[in-house]
Amino acid sequence: MAQPLGRRFWAVWLGSSVSYLAEGLLFGALPLLAATLTRDPRLISITDALGQAGWLLLGLASGVAADRLPRLPLMWASNAVRAVAAGVFAALVWAGWAELPTIYVLGFVLGLAAPFFDNASSSVLPELVDPEQFGRANSLTQMSLALAGNLIGPMVGTLVFVLAPAAPFGFAALAFATGTLITAWVSRRAPGRPAHTGEQSNLELLREGFSYLIHHRVLRTLAASVGVVNFVTSGVIAVLVLYVLELLRLPESAYGLVMGAFAVGAIAGALASVPLVRWWGERATVLASITAFAVSSIVLGAVPQVIVSFAAFIFTGFFSMAWNVIVNSYRQRVVPSELLGRVTAVYRMMAFIAMPLGASGIGLLSHAVGLQASYVIGGVLLLVTAALAVRPLAEMPGRSRAAPLPAD
Numbered sequence: 001m002a003q004p005l006g007r008r009f010w011a012v013w014l015g016s017s018v019s020y021l022a023e024g025l026l027f028g029a030l031p032l033l034a035a036t037l038t039r040d041p042r043l044i045s046i047t048d049a050l051g052q053a054g055w056l057l058l059g060l061a062s063g064v065a066a067d068r069l070p071r072l073p074l075m076w077a078s079n080a081v082r083a084v085a086a087g088v089f090a091a092l093v094w095a096g097w098a099e100l101p102t103i104y105v106l107g108f109v110l111g112l113a114a115p116f117f118d119n120a121s122s123s124v125l126p127e128l129v130d131p132e133q134f135g136r137a138n139s140l141t142q143m144s145l146a147l148a149g150n151l152i153g154p155m156v157g158t159l160v161f162v163l164a165p166a167a168p169f170g171f172a173a174l175a176f177a178t179g180t181l182i183t184a185w186v187s188r189r190a191p192g193r194p195a196h197t198g199e200q201s202n203l204e205l206l207r208e209g210f211s212y213l214i215h216h217r218v219l220r221t222l223a224a225s226v227g228v229v230n231f232v233t234s235g236v237i238a239v240l241v242l243y244v245l246e247l248l249r250l251p252e253s254a255y256g257l258v259m260g261a262f263a264v265g266a267i268a269g270a271l272a273s274v275p276l277v278r279w280w281g282e283r284a285t286v287l288a289s290i291t292a293f294a295v296s297s298i299v300l301g302a303v304p305q306v307i308v309s310f311a312a313f314i315f316t317g318f319f320s321m322a323w324n325v326i327v328n329s330y331r332q333r334v335v336p337s338e339l340l341g342r343v344t345a346v347y348r349m350m351a352f353i354a355m356p357l358g359a360s361g362i363g364l365l366s367h368a369v370g371l372q373a374s375y376v377i378g379g380v381l382l383l384v385t386a387a388l389a390v391r392p393l394a395e396m397p398g399r400s401r402a403a404p405l406p407a408d
Contacts, residue, residue: 005137008186009128012072015182016121017144019079022175024153026086026110028259029161029168030103031241032252033093036165037100041371045238045363046100047107052234052359054111055352062115063209063345064202067338071124072187076180078116083176085109090169098165118348123341125332134329135274142321142328143270150317151263158255209342212335213350219334219343221392222286222327223350228385229293231354232378233316235362236297243371247304261310265317272318273325282326283396287386292319294382301375330396 034044065074089106092098129137157168200208213219236243244255276285296312303309335343365374 003130003133005129005133005140009137011182011186012075012121012124012128013140013144015075015079015179015186016141017148018175018182019082019117019179020145020149021153022082022086022172022179024149024151024259025157025160025168025172025175026153027149028154028157028255029165029172030107032158032161032255033098033165034100034103035241035245035252037103039242041239041242041363041366042360043100044241045235045359047103048234048238049356049359049363050104051107051111051114052352052355053108054113054115055349056356058112059115059119059349059352060206060342060345061202062119063342063349064205065116066119066123066341066345067205068202070187071120071127071341072183074120075117075124076183076187078113078120079176079180079183081113082110082117083173083180085113086169086176087173090166090173093169094166115345115348115352119341119345122328122332122344126337126340131333134332135277135325138325138328138332139270139273142273142324143267145324146263146266146270146317146321149263150266151260154255154259154263155257158252158259162252205342206346209339210346212339213343213346216334217392218396219331219347221389222330223347225286225290225385225389226323226327226351227354228381229290230351231358231361232297232382233293233358234355235358235365235378236300236375238359238363239366239371239374242366243300243304243309243375247371248306248309250306258310258313261313262317262320265314265319266321267317268314269318269321270325273322276322277326281397282330283393285322285326286393286396287390289319289323290382290386290389292316294379294386296379297375297382298379301372301377301379304372 030047031044034047038044085106089098089102092102125134125137125141156171160167160171213223240258241255244250244258245252248254248258250258273285280288292315296316299312300309331344331347332340362374362378365377369377
């Protein structure tokens, strides 16, 4: 029987889940707002690109902060910034002053705060649970991300946007504020201590984290692989609203249902991640995930039919969450706690740096060759990535050597 995860974990999990809900509300509503102003895929993709640009500017700095500062206060402070930004934007939409430049500014501000929350929330887990519970704790975290951030949030955001365009942004501000209060309450009772207390400069700390990752063959390969995955998938998502409206010929309200299909698969993937590791091993599951992303992208481009597309989104969601649980648990297990914030930041920097490039690149490619062809090209790129990752990931535990992850 699995050991209890403890009240502190569950409180932080609840605060994070509410934050994921806020992200989902914005994820569902922002593209629709942009689509009411333009149908140019290049302009719509800028919204997503700016949302990811924070990783380019502050991704590494947020990793240093996650090691030098207590991680729980860093989480609630970044959420407070996002609550204010979403609240101000809701007022602008309500007043009828929201134009594309305003949307770009919101995406940029949210993108600047996100790396601090993401790095701190990922690095704080070893402070909350024992190593043998990483698999279960990550599975629960990814499940809440899938349910709140990918299912409920986008569906509610799109449906409410159709009725009252300002409402989803106001609800997002409220959700961010609620997450802030919950995490601040936990932090006040037990804020934790900085993982690193040395006298090194920030640059030296960054160099140390980068050196650890770049000399770790498996982590280096995982970071490069997820960079390519993010390049393709962020591009797919950036123009997804046009795929739904123009190729599938569905109404605006159906955009949230598409994301809901992804979330259904994601929830199943989070639940199945522990058994998958037990049956296949970490290495085979990671390689299967990259291949699944490739097949889904090719199918979306080649067969833009409603039923087929929804099945592809479910398939992608399943392996997306399986990937996240396995890779996060592996990284938390092999990286020392005092380095975890910086290594996580470098890893995510290598991963997320591709996202604004993918969002803008696929937008330009879609404008040049069409949505369908751009999806197929992205899928082929992912197949090549899976093939190249086979040998470097040989050191990752296989079925017989996979680290035990407790069942739920």
